[in-house]
Amino acid sequence: xxxxxxxxxxxxxxxxxxxxxxxxxxxxxxxxxxxxxxxxxxxxxxxxxxxxxxxxxxxxxxxxxxxxxxxxxxxxxxxxxxxxxxxxxxxxxxxxxxxxxxxxxxxxxxxxxxxxxxxxxxxxxxxxxxxxxxxxxxxxxxxxxxxxxxxxxxxxxxxxxxxxxxxxxx
Numbered sequence: 001x002x003x004x005x006x007x008x009x010x011x012x013x014x015x016x017x018x019x020x021x022x023x024x025x026x027x028x029x030x031x032x033x034x035x036x037x038x039x040x041x042x043x044x045x046x047x048x049x050x051x052x053x054x055x056x057x058x059x060x061x062x063x064x065x066x067x068x069x070x071x072x073x074x075x076x077x078x079x080x081x082x083x084x085x086x087x088x089x090x091x092x093x094x095x096x097x098x099x100x101x102x103x104x105x106x107x108x109x110x111x112x113x114x115x116x117x118x119x120x121x122x123x124x125x126x127x128x129x130x131x132x133x134x135x136x137x138x139x140x141x142x143x144x145x146x147x148x149x150x151x152x153x154x155x156x157x158x159x160x161x162x163x164x165x166x167x168x169x170x
Contacts, residue, residue, distance in 0.1 A: 002086040008136040009082060018058060019079050021049070022065035023086060029066070034110070041066045072129070081133035085141075091130060092141025096148045117156070124152045 002023050006016040022045075029041030042063040049059050061079070068080035073088075075081040090099045100123060107113040113122065127149040132138045 001089045002082065005082045005086055005089075005134060005136055009078060009134055011079070011082065015079055018061055019065065019082055019086075021045070021054075022062045022079075022083050025049075025062065026066045026069055026083065026087070038066050038070045073133075075133055078134070085132050085134045085137040088130065088132075089137065089141065091127060091148070092132070092137065092143075092145035094144070096144075120152050120155055124149065124156070127152070 002019055003016065006019055011019065025041040025045040026038065027041070028044050029037035029039070032040040045059055045062050045066070049062065054062070064076070065080050065083045068075040069084050069087045073084040075084045090096055100119075104113065104116065104119045107119070113119050127145060130145070132141055132145075
């Protein structure tokens with residue numbers, strides 16, 4: 001996804017390499033913690049990237065990209081916008097509910113969410129507050145994300161009660 005976003009946003013090969021590196025270290029931060037994984041990813045980048053010839057300035061740019069993905073996302077330039085959109089690209093894809101089910105199971109096992117109803121309410125709040133940043137994802141993902149939001153809302157009635165079991169799966 002990152003490579004395609006870089007291509008669609010006309011990012012140079014050099015900057016694409018920096019974004020790809022930021023993505024790698026962003027996800028590597030999960031090794032240490034789900035919380036503050038961005039900080040851990042930056043620490044890993046600072047420790048390992050000099051050995052691969054990255055300069056101080058490049059590492060700072062990479063860390064800025066990683067930190068920009070922290071919720072609420074706060075990109076300050078086009079490279080940071082790309083990593084933010086790549087990080088949450090699934091919000092506007094057909095596999096949204098499949099990925100959401102996996103995230104739900106992960107959070108449930110960690111004791112961070114109790115049931116599907118609570119998960120759907122959390123997703124509604126998240127999707128309602130989220131915006132894509134790149135022109136690419138605004139064009140190709142926003143409408144589908146809105147469809148997912150409407151599907152989730154249909155599964156929760158106005159009193160906040162759970163609908164039938166077959167409908168609560170979404």
